[in-house]
Amino acid sequence: MYTWFLAALFCHYVIGLVTRRIHPGWIALSSVVVWAALPLLGTAHGLVGPRPDKCVFYAVFFVAGAALRPVLTRRPVPWAVTVSARAVAAAWALHAARIDAEPEVPVLTQVVVLPAVVGAVGWFQGLPRLRALRPVEWLGRNSIVP
Structure with a gap:
């Protein structure tokens, strides 16, 4: 599967x-x-x-x-959105780690993970594009084919 x-x-x-x-x-x-x-x-x-x-x-x-x-x-994603989204994701992860399980409110998982993804996108947008990583970028865009 x-x-x-x-x-x-x-x-x-x-x-x-x-x-x-x-x-x-x-x-x-x-x-x-x-x-x-x-x-x-x-x-x-x-x-x-x-x-x-x-x-x-x-x-x-x-x-x-x-x-x-x-x-x-x-x-790019505004810095304030990136930081706040990552803070929400970190708080959710700490909560899950504290209870040692996935939190019981499933919809919150979806609602929290989505801003976390936006925060990660914003963080990666701020990183410099390195020539050495271009093959990795290509693989990320075209991985379904291989």
Whole structure:
């Protein structure tokens, strides 16, 4: 099941094509709502085997990336957003480490991880681009092919 993400990517692209006239922010928000509702619909988070919850969970990041791409290509993430997002992520990680488990409120995981990703993007945008790392950049953009 280590290639589960290929099916998830396929689903995300299909959803993106079908909903291309709807702002990606609304699609990201709806994926949070659907993921939160899965247990109410009889699909538990953390199933063994095929995991529809993973596809829905990661949809928010895929679609949010599509929504934020135009903004992030025009200008870097502001320093205040980067620092505050990383602080929220660090607090969440410390809380999880303190209780020695994943926190019980699953939707908060999604809501906290998304700003953490934005904070990480902002941090990486501030790093200098090194010629020696260009192959790694290429692999990151084209890794699905190899």
